[in-house]
Amino acid sequence: MKRSPRIRKYPVTDYQRKALESLMPPEDLTVSEWAEKYRMLDSKTSALPGPWRNEMTPYLVGIMDALLDYETEEIVLCKSAQLGGTEAILNALGYIIQQDPSPTMVVYPSDVLAESISKNRIVPMVLASPSLRERYQALESKKLELQFDGMYLSLVGSNSPSNLASKAIRFLFLDEVDKYPGASAKEADPIALARERTKTFQNRKIFITSTPTITTGHVWKALQNCDIEKHYFVPCPHCGKMIEFKWANLKFPNDEGMSYVDRAELAVYACPECGGVITDQHKGQMLRLGEWRVVKQNSPHGKRVGFWINTFYSPFVRFADIAKEYFKSRHDPESHQNFINSWMAEPWEDTALKTDADLVLERQTHVPELVVPSWAKLLTAGVDVQKTCVYWTIRAWGSYITSQNIAHGQALSLADVEHVMNLQYQREDGGAPMVVNLCLIDSGYDTDMVYDFCSENSEWALPSKGASGAMNDHYRITQVNRPTSRAHGMQMVLVNTGLYKDMIAGRMHKKNADKGSWMVYQGCDREYAEQVTAEHKVNVRSGKKNVLTWVQKNSHGDNHYLDCEVYAAAAADILDVRKLYLEDIAQPPVPPEPAPAPEEEWIKTHENWI
Template identity: 25%
Template sequence: MDLSEIQKAITKGLSALAAPTPMSLSSWAAEHFYLSAESSYVEQKWQAFPYQVAILDAMSNDDIEEVVFIKSARVGYTKMILAAMGYFAHHKRRNQAVWQPTDEDADDFVKTEVDTMLRDVAAMATVFPAFMQRSKDNTMRKKGFLGSTLHIRGGKAAKNYRRLSVDVIYLDELDGFDSDVEKEGSPVVLSRKRIEGATFPKQILGSTPKLKGFSLIEGRSEQAEQRFSFRVPCPHCGGEHVVRWGGKDKPFGFKWQGDDPGTVLHYCPLCGEGYSQADYLTVWRRGRWVSETGMWIDLDGRFRSPEGEVVRAPRSVSFWVWTAYSEMTPWSQIVREFLSAQAKAKKGDTSELKTFVNTTLGETWEEDVEKADHEQLKARAEPYALRTLPMGVLAVTAGIDVQDDRFEIVVWGWGEGEESWPVDYQVLAANPASEASWDQLDAYLKTTYPHASGQVLGIEAAAIDTGGHFTHQVYNFVRTRGGQRLYAVRGEPAAGKPIKGRATKQDINYKGVMVKRGVRLWHVGTDTAKDLLFGRLKLSTPEPGQSMPGFVHFSDQLPVAFYEQLTAEVRVIQRTPRGEEHRWVKRKSGARNEVLDCTVYAMFAAYCLDLHRYTKPMWDRLRERVAPRQGDLLSDPLPGAIEQLLAVPAEAPATDSSVPEASVPTAHDDNWLGDTDGWLGR
C-alpha cells in the first residue's frame, strides 16, 4: 500500500469526526432527509411546506431552549422531529432523548419511524454503523451513534426520566402524558432535568391539544416568551392574516353553500372576500410567522422586530398550525368531517365533534366537567374556631400527605350520617429523612381538641400516604406506633375501587435493616372517595341548628389555600385501555391538591372506624359518650370516643330493639371497627 492510499484510509476513518460546515435544520433536511414508504403517503425526498421551515430552524437554533408546537393532525410534525433527530446525530453530534406517552407508543415509534429513517436517510449510515446489526447500540430503547446517543422512552413511569444526561429532548404528543407522573411531577419538568448542565439545552414539545384547562401543551404555550401564528397574504387585498375556521356567527373563515363541501371558500378577515384552496396555494409560500407582539421570522430563520430589525431569538417560542394550512388535506374534506361530526352532536354524541376540534382544528375542547367552586365554598363558611369541635362532631380522623420538605395534615370531625367539619389544617415543616421530624408528627397526632360539650377528643384514626420519596420511612413510622390507629395507605385512582380497599403486607427496608412483611399497606379508592366528597359539597346548606347527613361544613378561619386545594381537581372523561372512564384530574398542571388528598385519607380513616355503617341507635349511643346532656368543662378528658364506646359492657341495652345484638359493641368486639384483622391492623 503506497502513501496516498494510507492517507485516503486515514482521511476516511477520521471523516466521521470532522466538524461539518454549520447549517440549519431546514437546510440539512432539504439535503439529506427522506420520507419512508412505511410512514408516508408518498415515498420521496423531503420538501418542506412553507410553514415548516421556520419551525425546523427554531429547533436547531442554539439560542432557543424550548420549542412548543400546538398542532392538528396531518401537518408533518412527526417527520419534523425525525429530521431533527437525524440532524442532531449526524450534524451536531448531540445526545438526545425522546419520550412517547406510553412504552407501547415508544416501541411503535421506533419500528415505524426511527428505524425506517435510519435505513432510508443515507447520511445516517456514516454515524450509525450498527444498523441492521444485533448490537447494544441498536435496541428499542437506544440508538448509539458515532459521538452521540438517542434514548427512546415511554412517559408513564417516573423511572424512565432518570439516569439520562442529554442535550436535546422531545416530548411527542404531550397531552397524552399523565400531568403528574407517579406523583413525582409533570413530564415537562422531569424531562427538563435531563438537559440541566448541557451547553445548548433544547426541549422540543409537540402535541395535538385535548381538554381545555387541562392541556399540557396549551399550558407550555401560554408560558412561551413569544407565540407565533402563520400569516398568509390575501389573494385579493394582500393583507396578512391567519387562516382560521371561523364559525357561523363570524364574518371570516370557512363558508360553504348549503350542505355542499365542494363550495367551501375561506373569507379574509380584512377585506371580506372569499378564496379557494387553489388560490391559497398560490400565496402560501409568501406566508410568514408573526408573533402576538409583532416579532416575525424571515426566510433565513432570523427573528426580527416589528420594524424589521434583526433581534436575538427568544428563549422559548410557541407555534400553532392546523390542517387547513397543509396542501395534503382538501378543504372540502375538512368541511365534510365537520358536517358529519355536527350531525352526531345534534343527536347527543359529541365524540366526533371533539375529535374534529382537537385533531383537525388543533384546538382544545371545552367540556362541561364536574367541579366545585372554591369561592362558593368559602362564602358559606361558618363562625367556628379551628382546633375546637362543634357540638355535632362525634369522632375525629386525620389524613397526612408526606412531601419532601413538609407534612400536610387535615383533621376532620364526623357527626351523624357522616356530616363533617374540618377542624384543623397544618403544614409542618419537616425533613422526612430525619427521625426528629417523625417525632414531631407523632406528637401532633396526640393532639386533643376541646369539644363544645366540655369533653376533649383526640384523633381516633389517621391515614398517611406512602407515595413519594419516603415510602419506607412511612412504613417504619406506622410499624413503630403501636396503640394508635395509624394506617399506611396508597391511592388507587380508578373507577369503582372501594374507598377502603384491600390490605397487603409490605417489607420494610429502613436504615439497611429488612423487616419482612412488617406493615400493612391499605389501598384507597381515591376516585370513589372524590365522587362521594364532591357530591356532598353540592348539598344545600341546612337551616341553622339542623343537621344534615353528609353535609360538609367549613370554618371561617380556614385559609384560601385550603379551598383552592380542596377543589383543585375536576371529573373528566378519559380514554383508557378499558374504554372511556371518568377520572379526577387537576384543573391545571402543577396545581397543589394536598388538602384534597388528605381529606380523602381522612375519609378512609373514618371508614376504618366503620362510621359509614352506623345506624341511628349507634350514633345516639356515641353521642351519649361524647356529648352527654350534663357537660362540664372541667371533666376528665375523653381521648377517644370510640375507645370509650368499646368499653361499654356487652349487656348494655340498645336504644332501639330493632338493632341486632351483633351491632352492640363490646370491649372484645374488634369487628365493630370494621377491621377484621384487629383494630391495630394497618
Template identity: 25%
Template sequence: MTPPPRISVPDWADNFRKLAKGAGSTSGKWRTSMVEAARGPMLSVTEPGVHIITLMVCTQLMKTALIESVVGYHIHLDPAPILLVQPKDDAVEGFSKERIGPLIKATPVLRALVGNRKTRSAEDTLTFKSFPGGFLALVGAGSPDNLARRPVMVTLYDETDKYPVTREGDAIALGDERQATFPRYLSIRTCSPTISGESRIEDSYLDGDQRQASVDCPHCGHRNFLEFFRNVEWDKDYSEAGVVVAHHPKTAAIHCEACGVPWSQGEHLAALQTTRWHQTKPYHCCGQHRDPMVDFEAHWKGGTADPVAAVWDWWASDRHAVYRARCPDCGKWPVDNEHASFTAGKLFSPWPKDAPPKQAAKFLAAENDPDLRVVFDNTQRGRPHKRQASKDLRAEVLAARAENWAAAVPDGVAVITVGGDTQDDRVELEFIGWGRGEESWSIAYVVVEGDTSKDETWDRVDEQLLRVWHRADGRPFTAAAACIDSGGHRTQEVYRFAKARLGRHVWAVKGASEQAGKRAPVWPTVKPTNRKKAQYRPTIVGTNAAKDTIRARLGLDSPGAGYMHVHQSRDIGWYEQMLAPKLLLKIKAGRRFTTWDTPKGKADEASDCRVYGYAALQGLIHFGLDLDDAAAAVLDRFVAPIATPAAEPEPWSGESGGWIDGGGSGESWFGG
C-alpha cells in the first residue's frame, strides 16, 4: 500500500533500470552519468509545465534511451495509456523485439507488471503490452486508423523524419489529438534531422524553447556550447601562399573558445559531467528583441564576471533542472517551457568512436561531397543540412570560368561516361570525364539528329558511343558506360538499343517516381526480384538526389573533389539548360518538402544528360569501380608522352570481367 516515490526519470533509471545483454554495448545497472547530456531531456519529463519534448540530436546519443526510460517510468510509477509510433510496421516489430522486450525482461520491476510472464496472450503481444493502470501500444505511422483508435496520455514518436505522408494528415497531429481528455498529457518526438526546411524534427525543435547544452572548460571554467565548427581544431600544413596543403585529423581536439587551450580526452570526459541545458530561443520582451546566445557572447567578451547568470536563471529541484532565459530589464522568464526542445551533437558523446579525431576525419572525407556532407551534419553535428543547391547560380558566371585544355581528354580523367536524353527527333549526349573525388570534365556535348523511331538514327548514336578520345600524351579513351533515357515516346526503341549493348554497359534508365520530395538512390542498390530473363526493364535512377549533387557541385568555385570543369566551346544555352530545373518548396498534408521541377517552356536536356551521365558513373561504382584507384593507376602508369595515338581499345568484355588494354599489356584498367 506504500505510494510510489515521486522521483525524476533519471533517478528512476538509476535506481530500477537494468540493461539487457545483447541490447547494446553494455549490460547491467543503468547509469545516467555515462551520457550526462541525456539527464536534461530525461528531467524535462517531470518538469512543471512541460507537455511536449523534442530531441533533435545526432545518432546513437540519447533518443532511444529516453523513449525506453519514459516507458519504464510510466509502467512502474505513473501508469497511463502510452502510444509508441515507428515509421513503418516492420520497424514496430523490430523495436518491440530489440528494445521493449529486453527492457522489460531485464528490469525486475517491469517484468512483474507487464503481461503474462509464462504465455503470450492478448495482453502481451509484440505490438501491445498491458500493465496495471495502462497499456503500451506500438503502431506504424502509415496507418491513420492505428493512430486514432484509442485515447492515450503519453505519445512517443521515434524517427519522425521518416514518417510517410497520409491522406488523413500528419501522423504526429493525429496521435496528439488522442490526448484531449488527459490534462497531464506528454508528447515526445525524437529523430536525427535531415534537410533544413524539410525536416519534421527541425520544425518541432524550432517550435520549442530551443535548449542547447554547455560544459565547463577544465582550464578556465568558461561555459562552452560545444559545436564542431566552433570548438574543434587540428594541425594543418600550409604553403608559402598560406593555402592548406595537408590536414592532420588525428591531432583534432576541443579548444575552449575563451582561453583557447585544447582539451585532452580525459579533460573532455570530465567536462561532459558538467553538462547543463539552456533555453536559447530568441524572444521579445520590454519592447526589445533578445537572443540569449548573442547576449551570452556579448557578456563573456565584455568581461562580465558570470555571463551565464547575466542571461539565464538556474531553475532546479529534484525533478527538473534547466537554465531559463531571463529578461535583463524586467527579470521575467519570457520563454515558455511548455515545449522543451533539445539539440546536441557527437561532442557530447563519451564514446571513443565519437572522439574529435574521428569526427575531424569524417568531416574531411565529406567536405567536398554534398551527399556525405548531409550525412555528417545530420549524424555527427545533430543539425539539419542546408542545401547549397538552393543558392542562386547564374549562367553567365558559370560560363566565365570555362576552360581550355590541351587535348580532348584532360589530365586527371580516369573514366568516361555518357548521359543521353531521348527526344522524338534527336538524341543528345554528354561525354563526361571523371577523376579523383568525382571531379569531372565535360568533354563534349553531341546532338544526333534524326527520327528516333528509325534504326539509322540509333546506329549513329552507337557510332558516338564507340568514339575514341585521346589525352595529350596520345592515350585513348572510350565510353566506359552510358545511361540513355527511356521515357517519352521511344521507350521500346531505347530498350532494344540498350539490351543489345549490355556487355558495353549501355543502360536504359528511367527517373524514379519520387513522391513528396523523396530521394531515391542515384543508382539502385538492389536488383528487382520479379524480373524474368525474357523481359527487359530499365534501371530506375534517383533524379532528385542526382540533381541535388550536381547543383551543389556547380556551386563549387575551386578545382578539386566534385568540381565541374567545362570547355570553352560550350555556349551559354548549355549553362541555361543546366540551371533550368528549380528547387521548389511544396507542402502536402502539412509536411514541407523540396523537389526539382523545370518551368514550362524551358529546355533542360543538358541537365538531364548530366544526371544520366552521373548515374552511369554510379552504375560503374556499383559494379566494382574504385574511381580514386583508377585515377591513380591511369596517372601513374602513363607519364611519358606517346608520339602517335595508340590503337583503339576494345570495348568492355563481358567474358573477362575487366577492361581490356588496347595497347596489349594484358592488364585491366578503367581508362578505355
C-alpha cells in the first residue's frame, strides 16, 4: 500500500507571516480600484463617511488611473473648486503607500496649509484605512514628513525653497499651483525647483492641479502645453449623444421682473444637440455613463495629459446654484472673477484693460522715430533706473491727452540719458524744434545718484517713485528729505502707478484717428511693445479681500518701458496736459472801439484854445 508523504506543520510566527507577505507581489489594481477596495472616509473629513465609492464622482476615475499609464509622465488637472482634486491626490498617495512604495512629495501653497492637510486629511486617512495604518511608522514620522514601510512622504510649502530642493523623489504632486509665489532674485520658481527633484527617476510621475486664475497662471499654461487635453463627456438622456456641460447651454427665464433668485431656481440645461431639457435628476446617471474624450492633441505621444472640468459636473451642485452665483457676481468684477475661476474653471481676463504687443504695434503712425507730430504741444519723458542700465522714453502730447511715443531706448548711465533729453527734436510740419519739457526719473534704485543727477539738471528733471500706499490723486508733489543730499528740499513726485496704467491701457484701445489716442512712431520695435504690455490687472488677495492690482503677466518678463511711460504720463499731468485743448477753442472777437465823434477830435486837437 502506497503511503502518502507526511507533512510536518510548524507554527508561523507573526514576523514570519509579515516577511512572507512582503515577498508577495502587489495586487493588480488601478488607483481607482484600490480606493474603492481600501480607502475609508472618516466623519471628520467627509460628508459621506465609510468606504470610498467611485460612483459618487465617476469623473475622478480616469484622472486617478492616468497615474499608472506607463506613457504618461505628467498629469494636469484644471478644475473648479470642490470637485475632488484633493481627494484624487489622497487616493493616489494611498495607492503608492500600499502598492508601489517610493519617495513622494506633495507641494502646497504654504507650510501652514501643508501642516494642516497632514494633520486633518492625510494622517486621518491613513489611520482610517487598515491597510495603510499597518504600514505607517508613527513614531518615526514628523508633521511634514511621514514615514511608511519602504518610503517617506514629504509635505512641503511652496514658500520654502530649501525644502523643495533637498530630496530626490519619484512621485511629485503639486496642489493649487496658481497660489504658489513667483520666482525670486535668488531662487527659481517653486514648480521648477520641485521638478528638479524627480530627475534621477526615469519612471517619475508629476501631478499638477489647481483652480485657474489668469491665462498666464501655472495650471492654465500647463494645460495648454499638454500633448493631449481631455474633457468629460456625458450622454444626453433624450438623444443619447455625448455632450459637454458648458455655461452657454444653461437656460433660465429672461423676465427682468423676476428676482434673480426666482430666475435661478428655474434654471435647466438644454442639450446642444437636440434641445432636450436636462434637470438635476438626470445628472447622476449621466455622470456614471460619462467618459473622458480627447478634445485637443498637440503631439501623438501622450507624455503630458491634461484634464479640464467645471462645476457643472459636481454631483453636489445644482444648476440653480450655478445660475444664482452668476447673478450674484455679474456686476462685481471681484466676485465675477471668482465665478469664472472657481465655478467655470476658466482663466480671468479683464477685457476692458486687456493689452498685448500686437495692439501696441497697431498704434503705429506715419511719423518716423525722433520726429514730433504736427499736433504736439509739449514733450515729456520717463526714466527707469536699473542695476546694469537705464531705460528711457519720450512722448509727445497734444489736446485731449492725445500722445505718441517719438523715441525710447536703453542707456548705460544717466549721463547718456542727459544727452538724449537735451537734444532738439524736429517737427513734422517744419516748425520750431522742440525739447523735453519735463522728465521724471525713478529714484527707487540708487536713490542718492538719482537725487544728485536731478539737482544738477533741475530745469528739466525731477526725481519720482511709485506710491507705496493708497492715493486718490494721480500724483503728489513732495520734497526730498535727505539733509546729506544736494537735492535736499527739491521737489519729488509720488506717482499713483495704478491709475496711469489704467489710463495707458484704456487709451491703447482708441483708434489712431480718435481724440485721446495713445500711439507709437512708425517702425516701433516689438521689445518695447512687449514691455509696455507686460502687466495686466487681476484680483490679488490683500488681507481678507481681493483687490484689483496690476501685476506682471510673466514673472520673468521685463516691464521697464511701461514704468517709463507711466512717469512720462505723470510729467505731462504736472504740465497741465489736460488743459491743452483750451488753446484750440476760438476766443470771441474783441469788438473795435467806436470811432470818436468829430467834435471830440477838434477838442483833442485844440486842448489849449481857452
